[in-house]
Amino acid sequence: MLFKSKKDIVGIDIGSSAVKLVQLKEVKGGYQLQNLGLLPLPPEAIVDHSIMDPTVVQDTVRNLVESLKIKTKNVATSISGHSVIIRKITLPIMSEEELESSIQWEAEQYIPFDINDVNIDFQILGPDAKDPSQMNVMLVAAKKDFVNDHVGVFADIGLTPVVMDIDCFAVENMFEASYGSGAEAIVALINIGASGMNVNILKAGESVFTRDIQVGGNMLNEELQKRLGVSGEDAERLKLGGKVEDVDAAEVAEVLADAAESLAQEVQRSLDFFSATSADEKVQKVFLAGGVSRSAQVISALEERLGIPIEVINPFAGIHYNEKEFDPEYVRAVGPLMSVATGLAMRRVGDK
Ligand SMILES: Nc1ncnc2c1ncn2[C@@H]1O[C@H](COP(=O)(O)OP(=O)(O)OP(=O)(O)O)[C@@H](O)[C@H]1O
C-alpha cells in the first residue's frame, strides 16, 4: 500500500508481569489478527502498578515492537490501580458540553485526591431509570503523575499513545466485540493479573459496578515463598506446574489451593458488596480474564465459593487469524493474558 492508514493502531498493555501487544485489522464482519506477542518484565520493574524502572519498561516495549516489526506509531494503552478512580454518578440532565465545563466541580466530591492533581474523563450513560430528570455518568479520574509516567514510556521511544484507556474497560470492549452485549443477564468480568484484579459487573451489557482490588496472582507466589521457603523464581515455576527439587508436590498443591481460596474470597466480597448496594441483584455468571484464569485451582475455588458458572474468556473467539502465521496452540495459551491488549487493539484513533 502506498499510503499507510493513519488510523492504524497497536494495543499495548503494560502489565506488572509482562508487556503484551495485539494488533488487529478491521475486516468485513470483524477483525483479523495482525500481530501478537508478549515480553516478560522483571518483578521489580512495576510495583503496585507504578513504573519503578522506566528504562527496563521502555526497553521491553521497544524490543517487543521491534521484534514484531510494528510500523505504526499510534498506541492504545491503559492504566489501572489505586491511582485510578472509576465512579458511576448521577447528575441532573445536561448536554455533553455543559458537563464538560462543569465536570471539574461536579467530580470534586467523588475523588479522594486533590482535583488539580488528576485528569478527568467522563461518559454520559443515559437517563436514570428511576428519575428521568437525572442522568448516569461514568466518571474516571487518574492521577496526572501516574498517567504521565505511562505516557512517558511510549513518548521516549518514539511512540504516540493516542488512546489512554482503563484496563477494565478494555476488557469490556473486547468482551462486547467477541461475546456480544445482548445478554439481559448480570455478569461479572474479572481480570486477574499478577498484582491486582479488576471487577466490572455488567447488567444488560452496561457497566453498573467496577472495583479494582490490589490482590492478584503474585499472592500465590508469596504464599509459596512464605510457606515452603522457596525463592521467587522457584515459586513462579511451582505455580505454573513445574517441579523444584526437594519440594513436595502435595504441599505445593495445598498452598496453592489455600491461596486460590483467598483470591476467591476477595472476588466474593466484591460480588456481595455489589448485591448489597443494588437492591439485592445477583451476578449470574463470571467471565474470567488475565493470566491467573489459567490456574485450575483458582477456577475451582471460584466455582465452589460462588456457586455460579465460571467461564474463561477467549479474547480471540471472534477474531480471524491465519493458522500458518499464528500457531493456534500459542494463541489459545496466551489468550487469557491478552484480554486487555485485545480490547485496546479494537480502539480507534480519536476514541477517548
Ligand atoms: N497457569 C497459570 N497458573 C497460575 N498463574 C498463572 C498461570 N499462567 C500465568 N499465570 C500468572 O498470571 C499473571 C500474569 O497475568 P497477566 O498478564 O494478566 O498479568 P499482568 O497484566 O502482567 O498484571 P497486572 O494487570 O496485575 O499488572 C502472572 O502472575 C502469572 O504468574
Ligand SMILES: [Mg+2]
Ligand atoms: Mg493486567
